[in-house]
Amino acid sequence: MISPRILVTRMDRLGDVLLALPVIERLRAQFPEGRIDFLCRPEIGEAISPYLEAKDVGLVASDGVLREKKYDAALYLFAPLTLVVQGLRAGIRLRVGSYSKPLSFILFNGGTRQHRSCSEKNEAEYNLELAGVLAARLGSAGIGFLPAPVEIPPTQQSVSEASKALSRLGLGSGDPFLVCHPGMGGSALNLSATNYTMLLDLIRARFQFPVVLTRGPAVRDSQLVDQITAIRRDYLVLDRVSLPGLREVFRKTRLVIAPSTGPLHLAHYVGARTIGIYSPVRSQRAQRWAPWGGTGASSVLYPVVECPGERDCLGSRCVEFSCMDRAQWSELLQRELARIAFLR
Numbered sequence: 504m505i506s507p508r509i510l511v512t513r514m515d516r517l518g519d520v521l522l523a524l525p526v527i528e529r530l531r532a533q534f535p536e537g538r539i540d541f542l543c544r545p546e547i548g549e550a551i552s553p554y555l556e557a558k559d560v561g562l563v564a565s566d567g568v569l570r571e572k573k574y575d576a577a578l579y580l581f582a583p584l585t586l587v588v589q590g591l592r593a594g595i596r597l598r599v600g601s602y603s604k605p606l607s608f609i610l611f612n613g614g615t616r617q618h619r620s621c622s623e624k625n626e627a628e629y630n631l632e633l634a635g636v637l638a639a640r641l642g643s644a645g646i647g648f649l650p651a652p653v654e655i656p657p658t659q660q661s662v663s664e665a666s667k668a669l670s671r672l673g674l675g676s677g678d679p680f681l682v683c684h685p686g687m688g689g690s691a692l693n694l695s696a697t698n699y700t701m702l703l704d705l706i707r708a709r710f711q712f713p714v715v716l717t718r719g720p721a722v723r724d725s726q727l728v729d730q731i732t733a734i735r736r737d738y739l740v741l742d743r744v745s746l747p748g749l750r751e752v753f754r755k756t757r758l759v760i761a762p763s764t765g766p767l768h769l770a771h772y773v774g775a776r777t778i779g780i781y782s783p784v785r786s787q788r789a790q791r792w793a794p795w796g797g798t799g800a801s802s803v804l805y806p807v808v809e810c811p812g813e814r815d816c817l818g819s820r821c822v823e824f825s826c827m828d829r830a831q832w833s834e835l836l837q838r839e840l841a842r843i844a845f846l847r
Contacts, residue, residue, distance in 0.1 A: 506536040507575040507641050510563070510595070512582040513543050516690070517746070517765025518792070520547050521772060522627040523580050524554060525796040526634040528650035530578075531558045533643045540572065542586075550746035550769065554655040569593040578637050579611070580630050587611075599637040601629075613640050620814060622791035654798045655772050657751055664744060665751035672715065672739045680739075681706060682756045684717045685731060686724025687764030691792075692782035692816055692827050694762065696730035702760065702836055703731075703738070709840055712757060714738045717749060717766070763792045771797040778839060779803045783810035783826060802839050806830035 509530060513523040520543045530539055540561040541548075548555075548562045555562050563572075569589050577590045579600035587610045590598055599613040607614070613636055619629055631650070638644065666676065674680055685699050694702075703714050716728050716738055732738055741752065746769070753759055753770035760778045761767040770777050771794035781789040781803055788810075789803040806826040811817060818824055 505534070505642075506538070507534060508538045508573065509534070509540070509637070509641075510569070510572070510574045510577040510590070511539065511541050511580065512577065512586060513541075513580045514583060514586065515581045516688075517547050517550070518763070518768045519581060519626065519765075520544075520551065521765060521768040522625070522792075522795060523630050524551065524653045524655075524772065525627045525650045526578070526580065526630045527555070527558055527560055528653055528796075529631060529634050529648060530638065531560065532650065533638050533648065534641070540574075542582075546746065550750055551655060553658050554653065554772075557656055569595070576637055576641060578633060580633065584610075597637065597640055599633055599640070601633060613637060619791070620786045622785050622788050624791070625793065625795045626791055627795040650796065652798045653772050653796050654774055655750060655769075657754060657773075658747065661745070661747035661751045664748035665755060668742055668744050668748060669715075669752065669755065671742060672713075674713065674715075674739075678713075679710075679757050680713045680715050680755075681710070682715050682717060682741075682753060682759045682770075683731075684719065684759065684761040684764065684766040685727050686719030686721060687762045688719060688721040689723060691763045691787040692784060693727075694780060694827060694832075696727055696734060698828065698832055699727075699731050700734045702832055703735070705833060705836055706758070706760070706840065710757070715741055715752075715756070717741045717752070718743060719764070719766075763787060763789075768794055768797075770794075771799040771801055774798040777801045778836075781805040782816070783808050783823075784812040784814070784816055785810065786814045802842070804832065804835045804839065807835075 513520045540563045542563040552562055574595045576597035577595045597613055598611050600611040601617040602614045718725050718728050750769050753775045754773040758776045759770040762780045767779050783806050793803050794801040808823045808826045
C-alpha cells in the first residue's frame with residue numbers, strides 16, 4: 504500500500520512519547536505519500552507539534568475521531584484497552600502492537616513478542632521494531648532501516664517565552680548557562696539534593712557557568728529544587744514555563760543534566776548536550792531509557808553495581824542499598840567532563 508492512512512498512538516508520559524518520534528521519522532520516510540496521524544496527551548502534543556508539522560503528520564487531539572478518519576492501520580505503541588477496542592470497532596484493518604498479554608493476541612493482528620521490562624534495548628528501538636512490522640504488512644519491508652536523527656524545530660512564540668524567562672534571571676541572549684532538571688515524578692530512583700549539589704558544583708567549577716534549575720510538575724520535584732537551593736542559594740530557579748518554552752530554554756543552554764525523565768529527552772531532541780543520571784534497577788536502567796535518536800550528544804551516569812531489582816528497588820533487602828547515595832558520582836562525572844571540554 505503506497506499511501507496508507509496510519510494512526511500512531513502513545514498515550515503515556517513525555518519521555519515515552521518522545522522516544523516514539525523515531526517511529527514517525529521512519530514511517531514518513533517509508534510512506535512519503537501516506538497520511539500519518541499521532542495521538543498523545545494534548546499537553547505533550549503541544550511540545551512536539553512543530554516536529555509533527557515539519558513531517559506533515561497530524562496531531563490527533565481526541566480518540567473520538569477513529570471512525571471518521573477511516574485509518575488503514577494503527578500502531579499501538581502504548582494505548583489504554585478502550586482505545587484499542589475503539590480501533591477494532593472503527594474497522595481499522597491492521598492493528599499492530601506488542602504481544603505481551605493474552606488479550607493482545609486477540610486485539611492485535613500484527614505485532615511481535617516484546618519483553619520491555621528486561622531492558623534489552625532502548626525504548627525507541629522497541630518502538631521501531633513494531634513500526635517495522637507495520638511497514639512490512641503495508642508492503643514496505645525496510646529491513647535494517649535506520650531513521651534519520653530527530654530534531655524538534657523552534658517556534659517564534661516558544662523562543663520568545665524562553666528568552667523572557669531567562670531574562671528575568673539576568674541571562675541575556677548568548678549568555679552561557681547550565682540547566683539541571685532534578686525531578687522526575689518518582690518514576691525511577693533519583694539522587695538526593697546533596698548529590699545534585701555536589702555534581703553541579705563540579706560542573707560549575709570546571710566551566711564557570713551559572714546554574715539554572717527547572718521545576719517538574721510533581722510536588723516532590725518542586726521540593727527537591729527547594730532543597731537544592733537551600734544548600735546553594737546562588738543557583739537560579741527558572742519560573743514555571745510551558746513545555747514548548749522549556750524546550751527552547753534547553754536549546755539555548757550549553758548542557759542539561761537530569762535523571763531519567765521526559766525533559767532529558769526533550770533536550771536531546773533539540774540538539775542540547777545532555778548528561779543523564781540513571782538507576783541500576785533493570786526496568787529503569789539507561790540501556791532502555793537513555794536518550795536515543797536525536798542530534799544532541801548524550802552520556803549517562805549510573806551506579807556500577809549488580810542490581811537484583813527487576814521492576815523496583817529492593818530497599819534494605821539489597822546488599823547494594825542505597826547505591827544511589829553511595830555511588831562514586833564525582834569520579835563518574837569527572838570522566839564525562841573530560842570528554843566535553845568543548846563546552847568552554
